Amino acid sequence: MDHPNETEQLVLLALVRLGDDAYGVTIGRQIEERTGRSLALATVYATLDRLEARSYVESWVSEPRPERGGRARKHFRITPLGATALREAQAAMARMWQGLEVHPDLRKS
Amino acid sequence: MNRPPRPFEWLAERLLPPAHREHLLGDLAEGYENRRSIGRLAAARWYAGELLAALLVRAGRSSGSGRRRLLRDAIHGARLTVRSLLRRPAFTLSSVTTLALAIGAAGAVYAVVDGILLRPLPYDGADRIVSFSELHPTRLQEPGWSTVPNYLDISAATRSFEATALFRGRSMSITGDAGAQYVYSALVTDRFFDVFGARPWLGRPFTAAEIRPGAEPVAILSYAYWRRALGADSGVVGTTIEANGVRHRVVGIMGPGFHAPSEWIDPSIRVDVWVPFPVDPEDQPRVSRSFSMVGRLAPGVDLADARAETTLIWTRLQSAYPDADGEWQLRLQSWQDVVVGGTWRPIALIGAVMVLVLLVSLANASNLVLNRVVTRRHEYAIRSALGADRWRLSRQALGEALLVTVAAGIVGCAIAAALLHLLRVYPPAGVPRLSEVTLDWRVIAAILSGSVLSGVMIGAVPAWQAARSPTDGAIWRSARYAGAGHGTRRIRNALVVGQLAMALALFIGSLLVARSFARLHRVDPGFDPRGVMTATVALSWNRVSDPAARDRFMERVLARLRSLPTVEAAASINSLPLSGSNMQNTFAIPGRTSDPDEEPYADIRSVSSEYPATMGIPLRGRDFTAADLIRPPLVALVNAALVRRYFDGTDPIGRQLSLFGGSQTVTIVGVTGNVHHHGIDVPVRPEIYLPLTGDPLTSKSFVARASGEAALLAAAMRRVIAEVDPDQPIRDLGPMTDWVRGSMARRRFQTLVFGLMAGLAVVLSLVGLVAVVSYGVTERLPEIGVRMALGANRPSVLRWVMRWCWMLAAPAAALGVGAALLAGDWLQTFLYEVSPRDAAVFSVSVVLFGVLVTAVALLPALRATRVDPATVLKG
Numbered sequence: 001m002d003h004p005n006e007t008e009q010l011v012l013l014a015l016v017r018l019g020d021d022a023y024g025v026t027i028g029r030q031i032e033e034r035t036g037r038s039l040a041l042a043t044v045y046a047t048l049d050r051l052e053a054r055s056y057v058e059s060w061v062s063e064p065r066p067e068r069g070g071r072a073r074k075h076f077r078i079t080p081l082g083a084t085a086l087r088e089a090q091a092a093m094a095r096m097w098q099g100l101e102v103h104p105d106l107r108k109s
Numbered sequence: 110m111n112r113p114p115r116p117f118e119w120l121a122e123r124l125l126p127p128a129h130r131e132h133l134l135g136d137l138a139e140g141y142e143n144r145r146s147i148g149r150l151a152a153a154r155w156y157a158g159e160l161l162a163a164l165l166v167r168a169g170r171s172s173g174s175g176r177r178r179l180l181r182d183a184i185h186g187a188r189l190t191v192r193s194l195l196r197r198p199a200f201t202l203s204s205v206t207t208l209a210l211a212i213g214a215a216g217a218v219y220a221v222v223d224g225i226l227l228r229p230l231p232y233d234g235a236d237r238i239v240s241f242s243e244l245h246p247t248r249l250q251e252p253g254w255s256t257v258p259n260y261l262d263i264s265a266a267t268r269s270f271e272a273t274a275l276f277r278g279r280s281m282s283i284t285g286d287a288g289a290q291y292v293y294s295a296l297v298t299d300r301f302f303d304v305f306g307a308r309p310w311l312g313r314p315f316t317a318a319e320i321r322p323g324a325e326p327v328a329i330l331s332y333a334y335w336r337r338a339l340g341a342d343s344g345v346v347g348t349t350i351e352a353n354g355v356r357h358r359v360v361g362i363m364g365p366g367f368h369a370p371s372e373w374i375d376p377s378i379r380v381d382v383w384v385p386f387p388v389d390p391e392d393q394p395r396v397s398r399s400f401s402m403v404g405r406l407a408p409g410v411d412l413a414d415a416r417a418e419t420t421l422i423w424t425r426l427q428s429a430y431p432d433a434d435g436e437w438q439l440r441l442q443s444w445q446d447v448v449v450g451g452t453w454r455p456i457a458l459i460g461a462v463m464v465l466v467l468l469v470s471l472a473n474a475s476n477l478v479l480n481r482v483v484t485r486r487h488e489y490a491i492r493s494a495l496g497a498d499r500w501r502l503s504r505q506a507l508g509e510a511l512l513v514t515v516a517a518g519i520v521g522c523a524i525a526a527a528l529l530h531l532l533r534v535y536p537p538a539g540v541p542r543l544s545e546v547t548l549d550w551r552v553i554a555a556i557l558s559g560s561v562l563s564g565v566m567i568g569a570v571p572a573w574q575a576a577r578s579p580t581d582g583a584i585w586r587s588a589r590y591a592g593a594g595h596g597t598r599r600i601r602n603a604l605v606v607g608q609l610a611m612a613l614a615l616f617i618g619s620l621l622v623a624r625s626f627a628r629l630h631r632v633d634p635g636f637d638p639r640g641v642m643t644a645t646v647a648l649s650w651n652r653v654s655d656p657a658a659r660d661r662f663m664e665r666v667l668a669r670l671r672s673l674p675t676v677e678a679a680a681s682i683n684s685l686p687l688s689g690s691n692m693q694n695t696f697a698i699p700g701r702t703s704d705p706d707e708e709p710y711a712d713i714r715s716v717s718s719e720y721p722a723t724m725g726i727p728l729r730g731r732d733f734t735a736a737d738l739i740r741p742p743l744v745a746l747v748n749a750a751l752v753r754r755y756f757d758g759t760d761p762i763g764r765q766l767s768l769f770g771g772s773q774t775v776t777i778v779g780v781t782g783n784v785h786h787h788g789i790d791v792p793v794r795p796e797i798y799l800p801l802t803g804d805p806l807t808s809k810s811f812v813a814r815a816s817g818e819a820a821l822l823a824a825a826m827r828r829v830i831a832e833v834d835p836d837q838p839i840r841d842l843g844p845m846t847d848w849v850r851g852s853m854a855r856r857r858f859q860t861l862v863f864g865l866m867a868g869l870a871v872v873l874s875l876v877g878l879v880a881v882v883s884y885g886v887t888e889r890l891p892e893i894g895v896r897m898a899l900g901a902n903r904p905s906v907l908r909w910v911m912r913w914c915w916m917l918a919a920p921a922a923a924l925g926v927g928a929a930l931l932a933g934d935w936l937q938t939f940l941y942e943v944s945p946r947d948a949a950v951f952s953v954s955v956v957l958f959g960v961l962v963t964a965v966a967l968l969p970a971l972r973a974t975r976v977d978p979a980t981v982l983k984g
Binding site for chain 1: 113125128129131132133134135136137138139140142143158159162163165166
């Protein structure tokens with residue numbers, strides 16, 4: 001199992017937070033609100049594509065909706081495999097952080 | 110709800126990756142709606158940004174390392190393209206070669222157009238230099254001639270010019286330690302260098318005092334001459350050189366590259382010495398139009414202002430001097446127009462021909478690339494099914510086209526360089542500024558960007574075809590059956606028809622030009638150049654100023670020439686036929702009341718005795734004898750054209766002519782045949798031959814008829830002239846046949862260029878036809894197999910394929926003939942005694958075209974008949 005990269009982790013975490021309401025617009029907004037990083041929709045979808053290819057996420061299509069110009073939403077949900085990968089990534093990071101306190105001036109010593 | 114702007118949605122619908130198109134469009138609509146509250150502009154900007162990001166992501170197909178991926182992709186794609194091109198060397202080689210030829214030739218033509226027509230002349234403020242011409246409505250006059258009094262009057266009155274000048278060209282011999290040297294010089298007035306925006310690089314220009322008659326002789330030298338002949342010695346200024354037998358003090362050296370007004374006198378020469386033009390306001394006839402006037406526009410004045418002002422001045426001069434100027438018009442033209450104006454048409458013709466050839470070769474290459482796309486439709490279908498997006502496939506088709514054209518562009522640069530080299534080594538006669546035609550970075554940039562553009566043009570259709578490569582059934586059908594759709598076939602057919610039509614039009618044009626050239630070859634020049642050797646000298650100044658010494662020199666050379674055992678006859682003349690030298694004047698026939706509007710006009714030549722015999726010109730009446738060589742002359746010969754025009758064909762022998770404004774009267778003693786003096790293709794003008802005495806032209810030619818080979822006389826003539834006067838340089842030494850050849854050089858060059866281009870176009874278009882028909886045959890092999898299995902015999906298959914070729918050739922022939930007819934009026938000026946609608950040429954062209962099409966069509970047709978139905982049907 002390969003670790004999701006940072007953008008992928010952000011998207012996966014957004015999926016966890018959003019639950020059943022996760023689709024392009026909300027995922028982008030969630031990440032922007034929490035991290036200040038704005039991802040282009042196309043980037044979000046490209047990331048979701050890669051995650052879906054590794055079965056970390058699954059998707060389904062909603063009914064067409066008028067506020068979207070009569071177009072459907074594509075909803076995404078994290079799979080158990082995705083959740084495991086996310087935990088793995090978190091744990092790997094935690095192990096790297098263990099016992100460390102990083103200050104901006106650390107590199108001086 | 111608020112819809113996003115329509116154009117954005119329209120773009121998005123087409124540009125977004127199909128897999129996410131629906132949802133992304135929905136998300137974009139929703140996001141736009143959300144942002145509307147901030148402002149419509151902000152929302153639109155966001156939408157556009159998202160769209161751009163989608164495109165970038167799609168192109169790079171990644172988010173984080175987009176650009177790296179894009180580059181890797183591009184390299185991968187290029188490698189794939191190169192490999193696929195190398196796998197088909199025949200296709201690649203033929204496309205690159207044909208395109209390179211066309212691009213190279215087009216590049217060379219562009220360089221010529223750029224160097225001669227477009228680029229300003231190499232003078233500071235070249236666009237402000239203006240030429241003055243006095244033109245007569247009925248007399249044949251070339252632009253650029255004026256008179257001394259008019260120059261003085263206009264210069265004094267005008268406010269539009271900051272400087273004006275008068276000049277004339279003159280040959281000159283400079284004598285020194287190294288023997289006599291022949292150079293071209295110009296007599297110029299004091300402001301001449303100001304007009305051309307130049308100052309001497311060393312020393313100073315002429316002063317107003319130095320152009321007065323009787324001033325100390327001074328000279329300014331060119332940089333090239335100073336380096337060549339004087340070893341770049343900067344102490345030269347202030348010393349003297351002997352020019353035309355007179356010591357001139359050198360007052361200045363011009364900067365490198367300054368040779369004005371060479372481009373006006375004769376493009377093939379370089380003026381190396383400038384001497385003051387002696388202007389004597391009292392002693393200049395108002396009618397002697399043998400000088401050239403130029404001016405430099407004052408700052409803020411344009412040509413139209415200057416024209417308006419000089420028109421007023423000219424009207425005043427006309428009423429003041431009705432006899433001299435009444436019938437003449439003053440015309441102002443930019444110097445550049447006067448210098449290169451005459452070359453515009455031939456260059457435009459070659460350019461137009463070139464564009465046609467380029468189009469033919471582009472159509473050809475486009476067809477080849479298109480064929481490849483269609484052949485690989487099966488492969489595309491599979492790759493598309495395996496997940497390659499169409500974008501990628503069409504990128505490859507476009508990439509292939511680009512790679513081919515850019516390679517062709519690089520080879521084309523080399524071809525253009527070679528062609529330009531040839532042009533400099535064998536320059537067509539009379540083309541100005543050829544030395545300025547170079548393959549510089551501008552031309553190279555033009556060629557390369559042209560080839561990229563060509564790549565996009567020829568790749569566009571195939572790329573579009575690849576992009577809409579259908580997956581429906583293309584895999585299901587075997588590759589053999591996956592043929593071109595109707596759309597593709599229509600495009601290909603249209604390309605071939607267009608190619609063939611353009612090639613036929615060019616072919617007709619080149620045959621017309623060739624026929625006119627052949628006509629020209631059969632024209633009797635009026636003399637027999639075979640066996641005649643010529644030597645032209647520029648008589649030194651001291652001999653010109655002393656008529657007796659000059660006549661003695663001429664007589665002694667002639668006597669020695671006639672005494673040579675290999676010489677049958679020898680004579681001299683002041684302006685050799687076809688040499689471009691000429692003198693003309695009005696005359697009167699006493700007792701004949703002539704129309705006051707049409708004063709008789711003739712070319713005046715000065716010849717020694719034996720001239721008609723030496724040149725093989727028919728003569729009725731008697732030749733000049735030694736007794737006739739007196740000043741002023743009492744006798745004259747006239748040509749048949751003059752007799753027909755001014756004596757209504759009656760016998761003029763014994764009649765009199767009044768010359769030079771009535772100052773001389775001569776009796777006609779003989780009538781000569783008509784000589785094409787101004788060019789084999791120029792109508793003969795009335796001519797008067799006077800005995801060679803007191804002739805003002807400094808240039809004189811000796812002609813000698815050899816009893817054997819003319820070339821053997823060259824050394825003898827050189828020796829004889831050197832024996833009589835070792836300080837007399839020879840300007841031109843060569844057989845008369847060279848002058849005849851030279852006078853046809855321009856037409857020969859046109860015929861050659863036209864023929865080569867037409868040949869290239871015909872070959873290319875036939876290659877295109879074979880390619881399309883061969884491809885079509887391959888595509889229909891199964892059909893042919895079925896037909897043959899069902900009983901079609903070989904002749905019927907042959908007929909079937911041939912009919913197909915004819916269906917393409919017939920509309921092409923109609924279009925080609927139509928185009929050639931339309932271009933007829935334009936081609937007229939390039940033809941000599943051949944109608945641009947010459948029926949013989951048209952029918953021969955069409956028949957030959959038909960034969961060629963049939964011949965090349967046989968290749969695929971015969972291949973089709975060799976199909977073995979069993980093999981084809983078994984698959």
